[in-house]
Amino acid sequence: MKFAYRFSNLLGTVYRCGNLNFTCDGNSVISPVGNRVTVFDLKNNRSDTLPLATKYNIKCVGLSPDGRLAIIVDEGGEALLVSLACRSVLHHFHFKGSVHSVSFSPDGRKFVVTKGNIAQMYHAPGKKREFNAFVLDKTYFGPYDETTCIDWTDDSKCFVVGSKDMSTWVFGAERWDNLIYYALGGHKDAIVACFFESHSLDLYSLSQDGALCVWQCDTPPEGLKLKAPRGWKADLLQKKKEEEEEEEDEEEGERETTIRGKAMPAEQEKVGKVKYSRLAKYFLNKEGDFNNLTAAAYHKKIHLLVTGFASGIFHLHELPEFNLIHSLSISDQRVASVAINSSGDWIAFGCSGLGQLLVWEWQSESYVLKQQGHFNSMVSLAYSPDGQYIVTGGDDGKVKVWNTLSGFCFVTFTEHSSGVTGVTFTTTGHVIVTSSLDGTVRAFDLHRYRNFRTFTSPRPTQFSCVAVDSSGEIVSAGAQDSFEIFVWSMQTGRLLDVLSGHEGPISGLCFNPMKSILASASWDKTVRLWDMFDSWRTKETLALTSDALSVAFRPDGAELAVATLNSQIVFWDPENAVQVGSIEGRHDLKTGRKELDKITAKHSAKGKAFTTLCYSADGQNILAGGMSKFVCLYHVREQILVKRFELSCNLSLDAMEEFLNRRKMTEFGNLALIDQDAGEENGVAIPLPGVRKGDMSSRHFKPEIRVTSLRFSPTGRCWAATSTEGLLIFSLDAQMLFDPFELDTSVTPGRIREALRQREFTRAILMAFRLNERKLAQEALEAVPQDEIDVVSASLPELYVEKVLEFLAASFEESRHLEFYLIWTQKLLMSHGQRLKSRAGHLLPVVQFLQKGLQRHLDDVSKLCNWNRYNIQYALAVSKQRGVKRTLEPLDTEEDTDASDDDSLHLLGIAADDEEEEGMLV
Template sequence: MKFSYKFSNLLGTIYRNGNLVFTPDGNSVISPVGNRITVYDLKNNKSRTLALESRYNYTNIALSPDGSLLIAVNEQGDAHLISMVSCTVIHRHKFQTGVQCINFSPDGAYFAVARENLVLIFCAPGEITGEYNPFVLKRSFLGGYDDVTWMDWSSDSKLLAIGSRDSSTKICAVNYMQNFRTYNLSGHTDAIVSCFFELNSLHLNTLSRNGQLCLWECSMEPSDLIEADKPEAAPPARKRKVPNAFKGSDSESEDDIENNVEKQTVKQDLEADQNEVKDGIVGKTHPFFYKKLGRHYLANEPRKEKRDAMLTAANYNRRTKVLVVAFSTGAFYLYELPDVNMIHSLSISEYPISAAVFNCTGDWVALASREIGQLLVWEWQSEQYIMKQQGHSSEMSCIAYSPDGQYIATGGEDSKVKLWNTQSSFCFVTFSEHTSGVTAVQFSRNKKFLVSSSLDGTVRAFDIIRYRNFRTFTSPTPAQFACVAVDYSGELVVAGGQDVFEIYLWSIKTGKLLEVISGHEGPVASIAFSPVATSSTLISGSWDKTVKIWNCLESNSEHETIDALSDVTCVAFSPSGEEVAVATLVGNIIIFDVKSATQVSTIEGRNDLSSGRLETDIVTAKKNAESNYFSTIEYSADGECILAAGKSANICIYHVREAMLLKKFEITQNHSLDGLNEFISRKHLSEFGNMALVEQREELEGGKVAIRLPGVRKGDMSARRFQPEVRVFSVRFSPTGQAFAAAGTEGLCIYALDKGVVFDPFNLTLEVTPKATHEALKNKEFTKALVMSLKLNEPNLVTLVLERVPHRDIELICADLSPDYAQRLLQQLARLLQSSPHIEFYLQWSCCLLTTHGYRDGVFQHTALLALHESISRKYEMLNKICDYNKYTIRVLLERSENLKAREDHAEATNDDSDNEMLLIRRPGDKDLECQFSEGSEEDSDGPDSEDNDDS
């Protein structure tokens, strides 16, 4: 119950590969992130990653027009039909090969799938079609002689434009048409990138990879197309041998083969029917053909400087008639059709843009780059970013939680330090002062700054409030720093060297080097300060098989040495500061008492880190497991458990006293990564051995090969490509204990406690039931009802009881509670403050509870107080922005009303003066003249106000 952690979110990885999709309302963008799918809510500035997971990376996604169904296809052709309401996979379908593109029809009745050079049209399940069996094949087409690259539906969902890599575009009808046959368009000299129908028209625009745009005009209107009955299929006697183009595997259904055979016979039948068509048929009077209106070369002038620039992505908004084209140079251009006038251009990076898509209104354009994992949403009219997110371009090596749990700091091998908001899951600041890989990060206790160590020989301190690097610490001799730590007071920072075997101590305030601590005979792998305020104890672990205990306030480097019997990979202090956990190279975690330097217990965890076999490994997975070890460990908030991970996809939670495994988590099932399989498949073995050891040069990749260099484990150290290896670089518990974060190959995975489906009672007895709780509420026995709801530990029931209590009785009920129930009530209040609109009511509960029981020592746990502080801080930040906005709005309205009132007074004064003058010059018989004069003066007086109102 205590460790019912479930996958909550994915940070640090924004975009990997594939296409982007906007939701129908245009406020959210959906992006495939590895083998997961992330939804970015642009309106509320939040992101969430769906809990579902594929066995391989997703490459194509498509969203239904009503936004309820999502189809995602991975690299191996496994299609998942996902309900966006429940966020679950409701059906799986296996295609024979990978899928190039997938697209829903505008009416939501069909969706088309392009597989190699075949296009398959399926009936979409739902109320529109009345078909609830998913993936029911309706028709199939041969797209071209090469792979299909793009598909687009007409507005009436009758025609489908299919762009192919053989530079041709094919137009097919979903249903059989009496006056239409499959039509081919040619004229491009390179592969088709995209093609788009116009709104409520059959006019077509096609784009090729060399930047060529062709505008096509159709001779027919959509209303001229006449549907015909489906021609009868050829009798069994006429069946011919299936050509190679339509051959499938043995698992392919007979219906698919029938459709392929029928596709060849339908053409002959339609030609015979057309010969029999008499005069007067629409097909005769309105022949179907396309006329080329023009050919344009987009962004021709900038591309002359870079001759290898290619058009990589394009999208068209039919309502606004605006076309966006993106190039391999990192620039994109907006054109207005059909005049092809460039209205906007921007360069976002030096890397190719992989995907581009408009939202429904055409105001926002989402752009993504696969090379650097960047995703941005650009509003081209106001020229500002709606969202701009970029993850670490290489592995995320270290993470750290802020003391209140609101922020997570990450450091990567791309020499950047990023800060992430745990509530919105967005990165809000990036520090790029380091010039080499970041090895460790840590927050100060007061949350005002964080420090990071790097292999560039510097330790930097960053101000979290002003977002700047205000201190840079260096050593007298150049050194690569592998670890860093800050003491409890936030005045001292210490870093360990990787190549000089020394520890350096600096002062945060002055920036001066206070001491160089020597004693280790190998690289310093990890260091940690005591978390107790009254202690300045420092623990350091090294590859020289020793752990040393230092007192930083003493001189002459006085220390005590503990023999760990193996190389030390990580050390961690318990929250009480009395124990220290040491992870060693043999896969053990040793617990030592700090004061007596004696061993308390040993956790043998080598067998818990199950290891897989890499594709290029010669040894077996069982032999690999003998070299496993924990590279990162962390104590839980209560100090009873240890979180440990290493070169594996598993994360283990151990009980410290019992030295036993409590739970194991697998962070990923993505087989696109290397190291998950225990055995090499026989299909990868040949008479020459493992095919993964053979260099496979790809002609289109410029001679790149798919095999790693010997000894390379991280990043692309050369022109060679290889699959990343699954491993966990760092794990950290949140200060509240409600979640933990793991930085791995996939990114930063957040696991949180799932309280909704877990029944975890406290001191439960037979008479404690929900019915008895409701009866106590009915009799106004509020204390009894609250205690029973806390025993049942059901959040909905606790919320009901709390909100039934009158506000004047809160202080009396808090005084009647015992310390155990006061602790549990504080945890419930911290949870309710995050989502409930009754902020003042629950703040009164919290204030009375803390005032009544806060003077006793040990009543409230540190984690409960941190959770309450985190909830109140979030509410303060949110309400502070709203209050500031309302304050400035009211100020503008008041100033506006004062201006209007002054103008009205001035107008009334003008009217009074004119009336007085009229009374002085009035004569008998001038009544009509007086009325005309007064009406004219009123019009003149109302004129300025009406114009000002229009401007406002």
């Protein structure tokens, strides 16, 4: 299907809130990102967001010991049982309350959740399909305040629970006779974390004030005894036992005088009970009350304790001696979550205030992963010409470049001192141009990663948009306050001209891809077309019925689309300045109602409009988005809504629901006006004299869902949107779709394979692409011998050439038959190149898709060749050095001196030209 775009990945946001987890092999980090979960593969350098979402932000994630299952719980208490192997939801469950943490037992048979002041133990779901995957086993009471953390013993016999009432409770997972529960005190603040020692009941407890208590148990795990059963089971067992004893007494006749029953039961119970004693108490926090302990993790095998604080500092200690290994600062925000991988080499830190995720190798003191999203919301985005990279600009003044294949940000530019309002690539793809509210337009080089041009105006002004012409020589930016358009030269950096004429702020700029014509949209209800070659004069002025918010040219430059304030999209012919169509999008936008709105969502939609537009790669469709969770895809010629995409279902964001929740309305007003967490700032309580619940003036707000920018990939295979959630990627999902082309009853898989056996390759390829199944098309193409590719490609009809090229472009993404598909591509373009020129605009997305795959392979192969070349040079240098050492003769001749010089060059990593050619690996 042409419009089968599905959610593919989430970039720009790496951590929001919740707990981090490492997979069993220790190579991947599972990070909760809002109401989604992203898996960062550190070994293969990829990030992948699971295709599932919860109703609210994720609070905690529990991972099974084998790494196949995960329990994801959101802020509302709703849980998803997820299979990480098949990336799908297996079961839905609601815990009917806010869950703080969830943890599987090491044997994988049970899991415990902390909810309120209780801990509940459930039977873990098995490998077979079950009607109810979560079965409650026991409920444990004890703490008076909310429970915060869980940890299990290695044998799954006991678990420990920490609470905000400064107590730590040890519970038995089974009905032990000598351990039902045990309460530990000794702290003066809420418990943050508690950990059992390996193969022992000894444990450590850490409180928010930075105190660490070491507890020793007098009973080993093997000393726990099962409690005797009661009721009818006990009577039955007792009866069997008495019968056995009577039989033994009759046989032996010597045991009639033995006393049955308990001798001194009270003393026996006292002797057998498990007891704890505090061995030591240490203090981690040395910077005062405002640097509270916020997160901790413990690795039992290497006895490594990692603690994170509210100031961004973390400590590494070796227990039980409490030896300090490291003390470093990773940010100025609180460390919200800490995790250690199975080998104990990598430590993951999550900072919710900055949206930062770090993976640190503590032994080598180096970063394995360091990613951070935009601090505030993203505002604009742009695709590179080959579709490999995406650049985003945010309100925090940062410009980030993301790799679409790996999903990671590989460079961040921080030169702007205020919010970035527009970003764009030049046609070469090596230069990024950005505009900002700080009064500068900057050009960044992606080869050297530097800001090599800074364009400014004669008097300070705030730039709201930026555009670069197709040649990359002219840069233009629109002003927000002076209503002018500034034009600079990329080569010299000089201001060429100032275009005036608009009577309102400039809201959008766009260059015609085929001509040097600039279109500018303004709040003065006009769109002006400026000719860059004819003395910068206004060519045409297009009058609109409302304020213009966004403008976009079709990829072939033959049409212009304008989004206006009255929720319309107006289409113009730029050559004749004639309106050719319009779309009424007010009912399609479907805005939601905010919590504090006094009017309904239907009435608030009248004031909302599309704020960003983008044509598809073939120019037949247009994407539109605005202050809504929906993105609309329209067919331009038919002017109808083709599909509406929902970007988010996260109710933690504002303006998501269409109707007001009546349960939040009271006779005194809306409950949304009352902040439930006013006593805490970023999870850290603020003590004030005379105030019991903290600072009552502190406030938090729910960010509103909105779409700030939309862009189609030049390849046409995906599109991206910047929203409150982050950078969302939607791509074509052609794996599970049956989309035939000119199919009839004579085309079957059997007849395709029969044609291949008869060596009728052209007929087999045509039938395979009519059936349009990827496996069959691959089988038909790869069955063609290499020396017959030229003949077969020349015999293909022109209608099928585009489909074969598209298949080849998709094959470059995953196949390893690189040379074979390169030959196919070359023969097709050489045979049909002249005839395809007439459809150049329609074939442009396919060609760019091909270019993207080839460029990626070129980068990979060039890196491999450079690495092999370096290794060969190093091997030559080492061998020559050993040869020089073995030679005992002095170097007197001039030739020998030159040779020694070459040896020294080799040792420095520099090779002569002839040796470079020998060392090249082709």
